[in-house]
Amino acid sequence: MPDSKERRVISLRICVPILIAAICLLSLLALRIGSARLSMRQILEALSSTEGPVRAIILDIRLPRVILSILIGGCLSAAGTILQAVMHNPLADPGIIGVSSGASAVATAVFLILPTASRSVPMFAFAGALIACAAIYGMAWRGGAEPVRVVLAGVAVNAMLGGVTAFLMLMNSENLQGVLAWMNGSLNAKSWGQARVMMAYGAVGLTMAALSVKNLNALQMGDEIAQSLGVHVGRVRLILTGISAFLAASTVSVAGIIGFVGLIVPHVARMVVGANHKRMLPVAMLLGACVVLLADLVGRTIVAPVEIPVGIVMSIFGGPFFLYLLRHRKRTGL
Amino acid sequence: MNIAARKLSVGYDGRLVIPNLNTSIDGRGVTTFLGPNGCGKSTLLKALTRLLHSGGVIEIDGQSLREMPLKAVARKMSYLPQQRLAPPEISVEEFVSCGRMPHQGFMQRSTPKDSEIVIWAMEQTGVRFMSSRDVRELSGGEKQRVYIAAALAQQPEMLLLDEPTTYLDIQHQIELTELLRRLNRKLGMGIVLVLHDITQAYEISSEVVVMMEGRVYSHGAPSEVITPAMLRDVYGVNARVVPVEGRPFPLIAYDGLAASA
Numbered sequence: 001m002p003d004s005k006e007r008r009v010i011s012l013r014i015c016v017p018i019l020i021a022a023i024c025l026l027s028l029l030a031l032r033i034g035s036a037r038l039s040m041r042q043i044l045e046a047l048s049s050t051e052g053p054v055r056a057i058i059l060d061i062r063l064p065r066v067i068l069s070i071l072i073g074g075c076l077s078a079a080g081t082i083l084q085a086v087m088h089n090p091l092a093d094p095g096i097i098g099v100s101s102g103a104s105a106v107a108t109a110v111f112l113i114l115p116t117a118s119r120s121v122p123m124f125a126f127a128g129a130l131i132a133c134a135a136i137y138g139m140a141w142r143g144g145a146e147p148v149r150v151v152l153a154g155v156a157v158n159a160m161l162g163g164v165t166a167f168l169m170l171m172n173s174e175n176l177q178g179v180l181a182w183m184n185g186s187l188n189a190k191s192w193g194q195a196r197v198m199m200a201y202g203a204v205g206l207t208m209a210a211l212s213v214k215n216l217n218a219l220q221m222g223d224e225i226a227q228s229l230g231v232h233v234g235r236v237r238l239i240l241t242g243i244s245a246f247l248a249a250s251t252v253s254v255a256g257i258i259g260f261v262g263l264i265v266p267h268v269a270r271m272v273v274g275a276n277h278k279r280m281l282p283v284a285m286l287l288g289a290c291v292v293l294l295a296d297l298v299g300r301t302i303v304a305p306v307e308i309p310v311g312i313v314m315s316i317f318g319g320p321f322f323l324y325l326l327r328h329r330k331r332t333g334l
Numbered sequence: 335m336n337i338a339a340r341k342l343s344v345g346y347d348g349r350l351v352i353p354n355l356n357t358s359i360d361g362r363g364v365t366t367f368l369g370p371n372g373c374g375k376s377t378l379l380k381a382l383t384r385l386l387h388s389g390g391v392i393e394i395d396g397q398s399l400r401e402m403p404l405k406a407v408a409r410k411m412s413y414l415p416q417q418r419l420a421p422p423e424i425s426v427e428e429f430v431s432c433g434r435m436p437h438q439g440f441m442q443r444s445t446p447k448d449s450e451i452v453i454w455a456m457e458q459t460g461v462r463f464m465s466s467r468d469v470r471e472l473s474g475g476e477k478q479r480v481y482i483a484a485a486l487a488q489q490p491e492m493l494l495l496d497e498p499t500t501y502l503d504i505q506h507q508i509e510l511t512e513l514l515r516r517l518n519r520k521l522g523m524g525i526v527l528v529l530h531d532i533t534q535a536y537e538i539s540s541e542v543v544v545m546m547e548g549r550v551y552s553h554g555a556p557s558e559v560i561t562p563a564m565l566r567d568v569y570g571v572n573a574r575v576v577p578v579e580g581r582p583f584p585l586i587a588y589d590g591l592a593a594s595a
Contacts, residue, residue: 088419211440211441214435214438214440217422217424217432218432218435220419220422221418221419221421221422221429221432222415222418222419224380224385224413224415224418225413225414225415225418225481225484227383227384227385227404228383228385228408228412228413228414228485228488229408229432229433229435229436229488230403230404230405230406230407230408230409230435230436231404231435232404270423274423274424274425274428274468275422275423275424276422276424276428
């Protein structure tokens with residue numbers, strides 16, 4: 001039956017508008033819902049006035065948070081999409097190249113050993129993420145960095161850094177509050193300052209990601225075919241991994257560790273539009289924005305007035321959803 | 335197009351598979367590398383496409399291969415490995431379109447000319463009717479033709495294939511060898527193959543390079559090179575080359591292992 005073998009993919013013309021509409025809708029909900037529930041009319045009135053508490057809530061508290069959710073979702077999904085193609089591994093997540101463990105170890109050290117410097121945690125976490133990634137690549141390097149060796153070196157380095165982090169926490173167990181909040185990835189109390197930093201990171205990282213679609217398409221066909229197509233495989237893989245690490249590290253430095261977005265969203269995007277990165281990358285970015293917006297919204301409302309960090313929501317709901325994907329897919333490859 | 339290798343040495347992790355090899359391949363015909371497992375024929379093919387680092391000199395039409403940009407190499411020749419990853423979840427047409435990469439700029443979009451060439455490549459290999467199907471859903475023979483279509487979209491002067499008929503049933507093997515012969519005769523595309531089936535090599539090749547232990551054992555027309563003596567020396571088997579009435583090519587009949595000296 002040739003008909004059943006036709007590829008069933010949804011065209012970008014349908015997909016992109018739906019996702020953008022979803023982002024707008026979720027953003028609007030995120031602006032309305034919170035400790036003070038606002039109606040649409042209140043929002044519009046507040047925005048047309050020049051001062052007032054409602055205006056401050058919307059513009060200074062909720063809007064930066066919405067912008068951060070969108071950017072963090074987009075960046076994490078792009079990072080995962082790139083890594084899965086580069087590693088030929090559908091289970092690749094920015095975590096395997098050490099971004100999370102490196103950032104955690106350094107951030108924990110700063111929180112616990114130099115509490116006075118806790119304002120600079122984002123900077124240190126960013127550096128820690130990239131250093132861990134470089135260490136993994138350094139160890140996997142043997143005239144090139146084959147994906148399998150990177151994954152194995154990643155397991156080793158991640159375990160080591162996890163041990164260091166646990167050790168630091170054990171020795172300073174009375175000051176754990178700040179570390180735990182950071183490690184669970186929270187968007188609480190974010191200001192325009194952080195939103196602006198993330199916008200700058202996102203603009204750089206996502207532009208580089210968008211420029212990589214052709215190389216991603218070539219690399220996912222395998223190293224030898226990619227080189228036969230004129231791609232400098234070793235060099236391009238290193239650059240793309242760097243872009244992925246940069247994207248993930250920037251989100252970690254601003255909001256802490258938010259897992260599963262970089263793993264699940266590329267899978268869903270691939271199921272919907274196929275593995276051609278010209279379509280898959282933009283869809284993954286938009287979908288990632290929706291997912292983080294939704295997860296944060298859930299975290300803020302589900303046991304209000306207590307707020308659950310978005311990282312925890314992603315782990316609790318992301319894990320089972322990933323299992324569901326695995327079971328309900330005929331093919332689980334790239 | 336002509337590929338020449340002089341004092342070529344290739345190895346993995348310090349172990350030399352090919353210590354010192356000289357050869358010259360006429361890129362207008364169908365050239366087949368024969369030889370037992372581990373003789374270095376696949377390694378030679380990879381070195382000739384710059385997939386492996388090598389010592390010595392490799393020249394394409396007198397130009398040093400190592401000094402050519404990879405994209406320029408990709409416009410001259412296309413290589414199809416034997417072992418491949420599962421293809422990505424894309425359609426046949428998207429897959430074949432990837433073959434246009436070496437002709438496109440960094441951010442350049444596909445032009446109407448690119449799509450024309452993609453359609454042409456799919457027609458040459460008989461996969462156009464399945465252009466919207468998922469590459470992953472295809473059978474082994476269909477996949478092989480799609481890979482060749484992508485290679486054709488590269489518009490190379492030479493196509494290099496590592497054991498393209500392995501894992502295919504006999505119908506698809508014949509289909510493939512006829513396709514390769516047609517590409518050579520009609521389009522003048524040079525074909526370089528690694529094969530295990532000696533009868534098949536006899537039929538398809540204009541030139542055969544027999545390799546043994548990293549060296550060229552003999553090089554010439556199939557009728558000169560494929561002989562009982564070669565099969566005994568190189569493969570260690572007793573065999574006869576048997577002419578068959580009404581058939582342009584002989585068959586190889588194997589009579590068991592040769593007594594080791």
